[in-house]
Amino acid sequence: MDMPESPPPQPANSSPITTAAADATDDPLSSPYVSLNSHCHELSTLQDLACRGAWRTILDKVARSRSLSLLSKPHEHLIYLTFNLLSLIKLRRYSDAQQELQTLDDDLDSKQYLFESYPDHYPNHKAGSMVPFALRWLHAHLPLTLGDRQLSLDRLYSLLHFIRDKKLPQNRDSISEVSLTLWKKRETFVVNTIISYHLSQKEFKVCLALLKAEISKNEDPLLVSQLGYVQMQYGDLDGAKRSFEAVEKMVVGSESGDVRLKNLVSRNKALMYLVEKDYISAVREYEECMERDESDFVAINNKAICLMYLRDLSDSIKVLESALERVPTVALNETLVVNLCSMYELAYVNHADVKKTLSTWIARVAPDDFDTSFIISKMHRYDHLPSCLEMVRQKFPRKSLQTVHLACVFLTTSLSTWKASNGEASETDCANT
Amino acid sequence: MSGGGGGVAQQSAHSLAFRVMRLCRPSLHVNTSPLKFDPCDLLFGEDLFDDPIAASHLPRLLSSQSNPSSVDPSDPSYRSRFLLQHPTDSLGLPGLLVLPQSFGYMHIHTCSIFNNALDNVLVEAEIQTERQRILLLDTSKSPVESIRASGRYDFIVEHDVKELGAHTLVCTALYTDGDIERKYLPQFFKFVVSNPISVRTKVRNVKDITLLEACIENHTKSNLYMDQVEFEPAQHWSATVLKAADHSSEHNLLTRETFKEPILIRSGGGIYNYLYQLKFSSPDNAQLKVEGSKILGKLQITWRTNLGEPGRLQTQHILGNPITRKEIELHAVEIPPVIILEKSFLVSLNLINLTERVLGPFEVWLSESDSLDERAVMINGLQTTTLGEVQAFSSLKLQLNLIAIKHGIQKITGITVFDTIEKKTYDSLLEMERLISILYFEVGLFCGATNANLIFCKITSYQMGLRMFSGPWIHLWTTVKDATRRVPLYGRVSIL
Numbered sequence: 001m002d003m004p005e006s007p008p009p010q011p012a013n014s015s016p017i018t019t020a021a022a023d024a025t026d027d028p029l030s031s032p033y034v035s036l037n038s039h040c041h042e043l044s045t046l047q048d049l050a051c052r053g054a055w056r057t058i059l060d061k062v063a064r065s066r067s068l069s070l071l072s073k074p075h076e077h078l079i080y081l082t083f084n085l086l087s088l089i090k091l092r093r094y095s096d097a098q099q100e101l102q103t104l105d106d107d108l109d110s111k112q113y114l115f116e117s118y119p120d121h122y123p124n125h126k127a128g129s130m131v132p133f134a135l136r137w138l139h140a141h142l143p144l145t146l147g148d149r150q151l152s153l154d155r156l157y158s159l160l161h162f163i164r165d166k167k168l169p170q171n172r173d174s175i176s177e178v179s180l181t182l183w184k185k186r187e188t189f190v191v192n193t194i195i196s197y198h199l200s201q202k203e204f205k206v207c208l209a210l211l212k213a214e215i216s217k218n219e220d221p222l223l224v225s226q227l228g229y230v231q232m233q234y235g236d237l238d239g240a241k242r243s244f245e246a247v248e249k250m251v252v253g254s255e256s257g258d259v260r261l262k263n264l265v266s267r268n269k270a271l272m273y274l275v276e277k278d279y280i281s282a283v284r285e286y287e288e289c290m291e292r293d294e295s296d297f298v299a300i301n302n303k304a305i306c307l308m309y310l311r312d313l314s315d316s317i318k319v320l321e322s323a324l325e326r327v328p329t330v331a332l333n334e335t336l337v338v339n340l341c342s343m344y345e346l347a348y349v350n351h352a353d354v355k356k357t358l359s360t361w362i363a364r365v366a367p368d369d370f371d372t373s374f375i376i377s378k379m380h381r382y383d384h385l386p387s388c389l390e391m392v393r394q395k396f397p398r399k400s401l402q403t404v405h406l407a408c409v410f411l412t413t414s415l416s417t418w419k420a421s422n423g424e425a426s427e428t429d430c431a432n433t
Numbered sequence: 434m435s436g437g438g439g440g441v442a443q444q445s446a447h448s449l450a451f452r453v454m455r456l457c458r459p460s461l462h463v464n465t466s467p468l469k470f471d472p473c474d475l476l477f478g479e480d481l482f483d484d485p486i487a488a489s490h491l492p493r494l495l496s497s498q499s500n501p502s503s504v505d506p507s508d509p510s511y512r513s514r515f516l517l518q519h520p521t522d523s524l525g526l527p528g529l530l531v532l533p534q535s536f537g538y539m540h541i542h543t544c545s546i547f548n549n550a551l552d553n554v555l556v557e558a559e560i561q562t563e564r565q566r567i568l569l570l571d572t573s574k575s576p577v578e579s580i581r582a583s584g585r586y587d588f589i590v591e592h593d594v595k596e597l598g599a600h601t602l603v604c605t606a607l608y609t610d611g612d613i614e615r616k617y618l619p620q621f622f623k624f625v626v627s628n629p630i631s632v633r634t635k636v637r638n639v640k641d642i643t644l645l646e647a648c649i650e651n652h653t654k655s656n657l658y659m660d661q662v663e664f665e666p667a668q669h670w671s672a673t674v675l676k677a678a679d680h681s682s683e684h685n686l687l688t689r690e691t692f693k694e695p696i697l698i699r700s701g702g703g704i705y706n707y708l709y710q711l712k713f714s715s716p717d718n719a720q721l722k723v724e725g726s727k728i729l730g731k732l733q734i735t736w737r738t739n740l741g742e743p744g745r746l747q748t749q750h751i752l753g754n755p756i757t758r759k760e761i762e763l764h765a766v767e768i769p770p771v772i773i774l775e776k777s778f779l780v781s782l783n784l785i786n787l788t789e790r791v792l793g794p795f796e797v798w799l800s801e802s803d804s805l806d807e808r809a810v811m812i813n814g815l816q817t818t819t820l821g822e823v824q825a826f827s828s829l830k831l832q833l834n835l836i837a838i839k840h841g842i843q844k845i846t847g848i849t850v851f852d853t854i855e856k857k858t859y860d861s862l863l864e865m866e867r868l869i870s871i872l873y874f875e876v877g878l879f880c881g882a883t884n885a886n887l888i889f890c891k892i893t894s895y896q897m898g899l900r901m902f903s904g905p906w907i908h909l910w911t912t913v914k915d916a917t918r919r920v921p922l923y924g925r926v927s928i929l
Contacts, residue, residue: 033490036476043476050475053511075478082475090468115478128480134470136479141466178492179482182473188520189471196525200465202656204697222519226526229461235658235737236695267528274530275458275741298529305459305530311587329511335462335529342532346452347585367511369468 040076041065046083053367055087062087073121075130078113082135089138090369094145101142108136133186136162137193149197156194163187188214204234221247221261225268237275244268263289263296270302279306295330297323301339308343317343324361334371337362341374449554449580451604451620457533458740464525469517554580555607556588562596594626629653629744630698632732636753643711643753645672647732651698657736659696660743664709666730667750675708698736711753729753760788761823761850763862766830774871777813777836782863784831784850786823792852793822797831800847800860809843809869810835837869 036043042065049058062084064070071077081100088097108131111117116127140155167183191214198206211227228243247268251261270285283306289299300323307316320340323331340358344351359372366372472495473482482488517523554577558570569590580586594600602622609615630653635646645664651657666672698705711729732748767781786792797818799811812818813836823829837843845865851858896908 033487033494036494039477047472047476050515051510051512053514078478079476086468086470086475115480126480126484128478128483130478130480132477133474133479137470137474144466176482176485176488178488179480182482185471185520186474186479189474189517189523192521192524193466196463196465196523199463199524199526202700204656204695208695220521222521225528226521226524229526229528231695232740233461233463234656234695234697235660235739235741237737237741239695271528298527302528302530305532308532311589313585313587330513332511333529335464335531339530339532367514369514 040073040079041071043079046080050083050086053369055090055368057368058083058087059091074112074118075115078130078135079132082132082138085138086134089142089145092145092369092371094142097138097142098146101139104139108139137190141193144197149201153194153197156190156197160187160190160194163190188218199230199233202234204230219246219250221250221264224250225264228268229271232271232275241272244272259292263293263299267296267299267302270299270306274302274306277309279310282306283310295327297327297330297333297336300331301333301336304343305339313343313347317347328365332362332366332370334374338374448610448616449606449608449618451606451618453602453604453622458742459530459532460739461526462529462531464527467514467522467525469515469522471517471520554586556586557603557605557607558588558590559603560592561601561603563598564596567592597626597628599623599625627652630657630734630736630746632734632746632748634732634748634751636729636751638754641713643713643729645709645711645729645751645753647707647709648704649698649707649734650702650704651700652702653738654700655738656700656703657698657738657744659698659705659734660737661733661735662696662707663733664707664730665733666711667728670711670713670729672709672711672730675710727752727754760857761786761792761859761862763848763850763859765863765865768865768867772837772867772869774837774840774869777834780833780835780845782831782833782848783828784820784823785828786825789825791822791824792855793820793829794853795820795823796851796853797833798849798851799833799835800849809839810837810845812836840869840871842866843869 033039036047046058046061049061062080065080071080081104085097085100088100105112109129113129113131114127115122115125115130136159140152140159143155144152163183163186168187191210195207195210198210207230211223211230215223215227224243224247228240228247231239231243248265251265266285266289270282273279273282273285283303286299286303286306289296290303300319304316304319307319317340320336320343337358341355344354348354362370362372477491482491556570556572556577557568559566559568569592570588577586600623602624603619605617605619607615607617629651631650633648637644649662664672664674696705728750729752731750734746736744738744762785764783764785765780766783769778772778784795797820798816813834818831818833820829820831835845843866845867847860848863849858849860850862894910
């Protein structure tokens with residue numbers, strides 16, 4: 001149990017305690033907000049496990065707590081359920097997550113999730129919902145994972161309306177400033193989720209409209225940068241340039257000295273260099289970022305890609321490998337590893353071995369939710385190739401080998417990646433063509 | 434699958450292999466649902482912070498936990514995969530680049546497979562299509578000195594694909610390995626090029642304005658951002674693009690500038706239309722309508738896909754509707770404002786000679802339409818009028834005496850001009866629509882001051898006419914009988 005953090009009560013004739021909260025509580029030791037664990041059974045452990053990415057352990061813990069009936073209060077059950085649901089989704093066990101969600105009432109606003117419905121458990125508690133907001137979000141997101149994108153979108157938009165119509169308009173007297181700020185953050189969170197959905201389906205105009213609305217409310221440099229990325233994504237380079245310039249003005253003007261914002265501006269500049277194919281300047285910008293913050297994995301990844309386009313394949317691989325060694329907890333990102341695998345495929349003939357080594361290391365170090373499916377699929381692609389060729393050769397003995405190539409490549413790889421097989425064309429075949 | 438694993442053994446013929454990767458631009462990775470959360474949303478009920486006690490205590494508890502900016506590399510914590518640093522992180526667009534997985538440039542290199550070092554390697558790459566062979570790379574002047582064992586030689590070739598259909602990239606290497614003889618390795622990579630967009634045009638003429646409608650259809654698998662679509666007019670033509678008016682009421686300059694609505698054509702069949710207004714303007718007025726002005730111009734289209742990957746297309750010459758040279762023109766100078774049924778009226782016409790030679794003499798008549806019943810207007814008098822010669826670039830007046838035989842809105846049409854020397858007939862030069870009126874009127878007879886009863890007998894005659902300024906008039910002669918005698922009466926009525 002964590003130690004209580006507020007000072008013990010002073011005797012009556014000493015100077016009054018400044019925190020208003022202490023006035024309201026008689027005995028801080030019995031306040032339910034003294035520590036995480038006092039709020040909910042072993043909550044700090046759950047939080048810690050989540051930070052370490054130990055989702056399977058969380059599942060075990062929740063199952064054990066439930067079976068041993070260690071949870072006494074309704075809100076504890078809800079919190080544990082939320083963690084359970086999140087773990088299942090992180091581990092990509094979507095149908096199990098669906099089953100977990102179905103144990104709940106479909107209407108998260110129902111009475112059973114309100115504090116006031118349990119006067120015995122919460123005698124002096126302020127009224128309100130005990131549903132963690134993340135549960136609402138997960139409830140909205142789950143259908144997408146099961147293939148029903150439309151339902152997810154509908155739920156997200158409903159959630160947005162719920163926030164905007166019910167929570168934000170509440171007047172300042174009934175809720176605290178902290179709460180209002182929190183609801184505003186939640187609103188931004190949901191809007192950004194919605195934009196992400198539309199973006200993954202390349203519905204760019206909707207994204208632009210939503211981003212425009214968000215930016216007009218609050219000109220945040222991160223958001224305007226993301227607008228720039230969206231514009232780059234569909235090809236509006238002039239628009240992206242304008243967005244990035246606006247971000248630069250915002251950051252330079254604020255003089256906050258925040259390293260993250262400085263790096264943001266540098267990375268945006270680097271992207272502009274990249275599209276103009278000035279890879280050398282882009283590398284320079286990324287190196288500046290890495291000097292300021294060595295854990296800027298976006299800069300690391302992008303620098304490696306620039307090196308590759310400069311045909312410096314060995315250095316690009318070195319950059320990624322050293323990042324994985326130095327700062328594994330930030331560098332271990334699925335995209336970075338995908339890029340590394342692509343580079344291995346180009347660099348080494350026997351890349352399957354290298355990739356096996358990589359995936360073994362990942363299995364040891366990575367959190368439970370790391371998605372290794374793409375590495376494995378890429379490996380199998382090339383293992384199949386020689387045997388496919390043999391099969392096709394037997395079927396079409398007279399055809400020249402490039403059609404065999406073609407057939408095999410179509411057979412085994414998705415059409416998007418074309419690679420040569422090694423050494424199959426012999427002198428007899430070149431006589432045929 | 435039979436013969437699995439037999440592939441490796443067959444490589445003994447060559448110590449070298451080509452690997453090809455298409456190198457188009459990388460793309461920005463979008464992560465739907467990064468699944469990052471603010472701890473307040475997970476650990477506590479959503480309304481808990483309404484309680485002022487909670488609001489003051491709880492943030493302190495969390496501040497130690499969620500400070501991801503101070504990352505200790507030795508800290509085995511993946512908190513950045515779980516904790517939300519900024520609410521916009523849920524957009525999942527951190528600006529991370531991903532390598533492309535599909536065709537673009539060729540990044541080729543040769544890999545040495547076995548343990549032999551290779552010397553004096555000559556590499557060549559060329560693209561073959563049905564029509565031509567284009568050499569992309571030739572190192573014969575400066576051959577690669579050597580490639581060490583398990584080493585690599587990389588090169589990038591770039592090629593703007595301009596033809597459609599099957600293409601073959603042929604990579605060949607001529608090298609010496611441990612053996613004395615020179616070995617030759619060719620490798621072939623096939624790909625098919627198809628049309629990314631198709632352009633359909635329609636030309637319409639409205640009076641002397643030509644309108645060009647261009648419809649662009651996207652056949653690719655990605656959305657196309659139309660960077661520039663420009664119509665390059667041919668000589669003597671000028672073009673302006675017609676766009677819908679921009680009614681955006683953006684006050685914020687930042688948003689207005691960054692939010693210019695992009696023209697994006699959806700993948701797999703999306704279309705977008707452009708409208709151009711073209712005007713023909715010749716510097717030399719005499720050469721007003723030249724026959725060869727059929728070519729209107731070309732469309733230049735530039736588009737971009739992800740990260741600004743450019744594409745270009747120029748259409749063939751777009752042809753307009755042929756404009757025939759006009760030799761004569763007929764204009765109506767004067768037509769009576771009111772035309773009354775079965776009353777002849779005069780129409781003044783002007784015949785203009787647009788050519789530089791003398792034309793005529795002419796004959797003018799009203800052409801016969803299908804049947805007598807159809808005709809509404811006929812020539813009153815001689816059916817054919819003769820006109821003399823008309824000088825170059827000058828005109829001649831003529832008058833036609835017409836009569837309408839049908840009332841209502843009728844077309845005065847079919848005026849045919851025949852050049853007796855050149856034997857050319859010009860019809861459809863002039864068409865007018867006019868209202869042919871029938872005049873109905875009621876005449877009331879009023880008994881005057883006499884005591885006699887008057888009996889109306891009949892209208893003996895009437896006369897109608899038209900005055901230019903006072904309009905139509907009618908004169909009536911009637912006889913009226915009273916008990917004793919018939920009295921002629923005369924009245925005049927003006928119809929307004």
